[in-house]
Structures are given as structure tokens and as C-alpha cells.
Amino acid sequence: MDLIPEMKFGLLNGWIYFVCYLIFFMIVMSTCSKDVRKRLYDRSLWDKKTKIITAIGKLFSFANIIMIFLATLQIGTVEFMIGTVLYLSGLTGLVIAVLNYRNAPLNKPITRRLFKVSRNPQLIMLYLMFIGMVLVIGSWINLIFLCIAMICTHFSILGEEKALTEQYGESYLEYKKQVPRYFLFF
Secondary structure, three states: OEOOOOEOOOOOEOHHHHHHHHHHHHHHHHOOOHHHHHHHHOOOOOOHHHHHHHHHHHHHHHHHHHHHHHEEOOOOOHHHHHHHHHHHHHHHHHHHHHHHHHOOOOOOOOOOHHHHOOOOHHHHHHHHHHHHHHHHHOEHHHHHHHHHHHHHHHHHHHHHHHHHHHHHOHHHHHHHHHOOOOOOOO
16 A cells, blocks of 8 residues: 555546445435435534534545545555455445435334444445545555544534434433444444
């Protein structure tokens, strides 16, 4: 892996992975009702601190995406192969998580399927996919940007959990006791 990836627009760049993600995500989101999409992106109960931290994380994510888009794929390397497996696993899991979200009742916390093992399966799968994209371009700076975005997202999730506790009360508190925030024990 290099500190900074080779950046030039070409046919064999990270854009291929990112565009595939966008296509799959748009297809899955098109199957969701307006109410489900509204619930997925509702930030109305977030406090100002959560919104600011989220914005900072999105800036690092945006920089990461631009670099992935323009970086040359490191085809043939071990990192490329591992990255492709992680990317495909994350993309598949993200589609499943969004479908689970889509099919959940709108007036309760989501507690079925992938949401039984993680309170945030979409984020886990999204970041697994992005780790894969970082590996296929072989860039340490992208990994650093991704880690910063993930740390910001963690603090955003803490704020989101506070809002969900307000919204759903005891049923969300019970869910928090039973299911880890991210995966298994964390």
C-alpha cells in the first residue's frame, strides 16, 4: 500500500466500485416507500453537536470518495483480492440491511433479522464495503480518512441513540440491552 494512491482518471479506477455501489443502493432505495426513506434519513431529533460531528465525518467521507473515484486499482495484489471480497460482502450485507429496514414496522424500533445482531448493520456493512474500496486502491491516506469518518460516525450514533430513546422510550432501551451497538459485543 502507498501513502497516497496514484490519481488519474482511467477505466480501471476505484470509480468502478463506487458506481456499482450507487447503482445497487439506488435500486434498493427505489423499492422503499417515501415513509421508509424519511425514517432512514430523519435527523429532526438530533442535537446540534450530533449534526456537527456528522458533518465533519461526511467531509472526510467525501474526500475519501473523491480519492477512491480517481485512484488506480491495484489489480493483482493481495490487498486488491482481500478488498474485493470485503467490498462484495459489505455491499451484499448493506442491501440485506436496507431490505430488513424497509420491511420493519414504522412505529417501533427495528429488531428483526440483521438488527438482531447489530443496532447499526447498515453502517457496519457500509464501512466494510469502504474498507474494501480502500484496499483495492491501496492507500494509507484513504484508510486514515475512513477511520476519522468512522470515529465521527460513532459519536453521531451516540446522539442518534439518544434521539431514538426519546422517540421509542422503554422498547428502545430494552432493545439496547439485548443487541450490541455494532457487532457481537461492541
